[in-house]
Amino acid sequence: MSQTTKELQQKKRIAMMAEGPIGRALFKLSAPAVAGMIVMAIYNIVDTIFVSFLRDTTAIAATGIVFPMFQLIGAVGLTFGMGAASVISRRLGAGDHEGAHRAATTAFYSALAVGIVLSVLGAIFIQPLLRVFGATPDILTEATLYGRVIIGGSVFLVVNMTLNNLLRAEGASGHSSLGQMIGAVLNILLDPIFIFVLDMGIAGAAVATVIAQAASTLFLLSFYLRRKGTLQPVSLKHLHPTLTTYRAIMTLGFPTFVRQILGSLSFAIVNNAAGGFGDGAIAAVSITFRVFMLIFMSMMGLAQGLQPLVGYNYGAEAYDRVHATIRLVIRLAVGFGAVAGFALIVFSRPIMTFFTPQDAEVIAMGTFATRTFSIALIPAGLVILFGGIFQALGDGRSALLLAASQQGLYLIPMVLLLPPFFGVNGVFMAQPAGFVLAFLTGLILMKRSYAKLKREEGARS
Numbered sequence: 001m002s003q004t005t006k007e008l009q010q011k012k013r014i015a016m017m018a019e020g021p022i023g024r025a026l027f028k029l030s031a032p033a034v035a036g037m038i039v040m041a042i043y044n045i046v047d048t049i050f051v052s053f054l055r056d057t058t059a060i061a062a063t064g065i066v067f068p069m070f071q072l073i074g075a076v077g078l079t080f081g082m083g084a085a086s087v088i089s090r091r092l093g094a095g096d097h098e099g100a101h102r103a104a105t106t107a108f109y110s111a112l113a114v115g116i117v118l119s120v121l122g123a124i125f126i127q128p129l130l131r132v133f134g135a136t137p138d139i140l141t142e143a144t145l146y147g148r149v150i151i152g153g154s155v156f157l158v159v160n161m162t163l164n165n166l167l168r169a170e171g172a173s174g175h176s177s178l179g180q181m182i183g184a185v186l187n188i189l190l191d192p193i194f195i196f197v198l199d200m201g202i203a204g205a206a207v208a209t210v211i212a213q214a215a216s217t218l219f220l221l222s223f224y225l226r227r228k229g230t231l232q233p234v235s236l237k238h239l240h241p242t243l244t245t246y247r248a249i250m251t252l253g254f255p256t257f258v259r260q261i262l263g264s265l266s267f268a269i270v271n272n273a274a275g276g277f278g279d280g281a282i283a284a285v286s287i288t289f290r291v292f293m294l295i296f297m298s299m300m301g302l303a304q305g306l307q308p309l310v311g312y313n314y315g316a317e318a319y320d321r322v323h324a325t326i327r328l329v330i331r332l333a334v335g336f337g338a339v340a341g342f343a344l345i346v347f348s349r350p351i352m353t354f355f356t357p358q359d360a361e362v363i364a365m366g367t368f369a370t371r372t373f374s375i376a377l378i379p380a381g382l383v384i385l386f387g388g389i390f391q392a393l394g395d396g397r398s399a400l401l402l403a404a405s406q407q408g409l410y411l412i413p414m415v416l417l418l419p420p421f422f423g424v425n426g427v428f429m430a431q432p433a434g435f436v437l438a439f440l441t442g443l444i445l446m447k448r449s450y451a452k453l454k455r456e457e458g459a460r461s
Helices: 003-019 022-052 057-093 097-124 126-132 137-152 155-169 173-197 202-225 243-275 279-315 319-355 360-374 377-392 396-417 424-460
Strands: none
Touching: 003 022, 003 057, 003 279, 022 057, 022 173, 022 202, 022 279, 022 319, 057 097, 057 126, 057 137, 057 155, 057 202, 057 243, 057 279, 057 377, 097 126, 097 137, 097 155, 097 243, 126 137, 137 202, 137 279, 155 173, 155 202, 155 279, 173 202, 243 279, 243 377, 243 396, 243 424, 279 319, 279 360, 279 377, 279 424, 319 360, 319 377, 319 424, 360 424, 377 396, 377 424, 396 424
C-alpha cells in the first residue's frame, strides 16, 4: 500500500468522526466493536461448550472458577487501552498528534510489561488464587489444569485488549474486530482437537484459547508494524513515559480496572455463596454468566464505538455531535435490552439444557437465574453505556464512582444479604438487583455530567 493511500485512509477515518452522519459513523465504529466484543464473549463461552461435551459438571464449574481471574487480568489491558483511547481521541480532536502518539506508546509498552509479570506470577501461584476465587476441593484439580495454562498465557490477552482500544481510538475498528474474529474462529477449530483428538481434556481447552489469542494479537500488531495507522504505538521514538501521560491514561482507565476488579471479586463471592449449595450451583452460575457476557459484551462494544466519536468531537468542541451521539446510543441500549431480555426469558430452559442435558438440577437453577437477570437487562445495559460516556468526556470521577457502585457498593452486599433469605435463588437475584441500584446512581451522575457539559458549551459559544 502506497504512503499516499495510507494517508488518505487515515484522513477518511478522522473525517468520519468529525463530519460524517452520526448514525453512520456510530455504526461504522460500533458494529465492528460489538462484533469484536461478542467474539471475546465467544472466547469465554466456547471452552464451556466443548468442556460440557465431557459430561462432567466439575469441569464446567472449574472453567467458571478460572473465568474471573482471566477477566481480571484482561482488565489490565482494558485499563491501559480504554484510558489511552479516551486520551487519544480527544487529543486527535484537538490536533495534538504528538500527545496522541505518546499516549499510545506508553499504553502499549506498559501493557506488555505488566502482562508478562501477571502471567508468570499467576501460573506460579495458581492454586492459592483458585482457592480465593471459590474452588472447592472437588474442583481444584481440574481448575488447576485449566488455570495454569490459560493464566500463564494471558500476556496475549492484556496486549490484545490494549491494541484493540488503540485501533478503535483512531477509527480503525474494522481491523480490530477482524483480529478478534480470527482468534475466535481459531479457538473453535482448535478446541475439539486439543480436548478430544489429543485427549488433553480441560487443559486442551486452555491451550487452544492461548494459541488463538496469540494469533489474534499478532494480527492486531501487524497493523502498526506495517505502519497503516495514524498512531505508531510500537515505535520507540515516541516512548517518553511521563507522569502527566500516565495520570491522563490511568484517570480514565482506572474506572474500568475498578469495575473489573470488583466484578471478579463479586463473582468470586458469588461462587463461594453458590458453593454452599453444591457444585451444581457453581455450574449454573458459570453457564448463566457466560450467556449474559454475550449481551454485556455487545453493550460494551457499543460503548467502545461511541468513545472515539464522542471523545473526538468533545476535543474539537463540536457539542451538537456529542449530544446527538449520546441520545442515539441510549435509545439503542433500551431497545436492545428489551429484545434480548424477552428472548432470554422465553428460551432460558433450552439454553441451559444445551449446556447440561444430563443435569436437571443445574437446568432448573440456571433457568431461574437467566430469567431473573433478564428482567434487569435494560438498566444493566445503560449502566455500561453511562460508564463509556463518562470516559469519553474525560469524566473519570463519575466513571469511577459508577464502577464502584455497580460491582462493589451494591452487588457485593446483595450477594451477602439475599441468600440467607432466599437460599440459592438469592445468589442469582443479587446481580440484577445490584445493576438496578447502580442504574439509579448512574442517572444522578449522568445528570451532573450533562450539566457540566452544558456549562462548557455555553462558556465557549
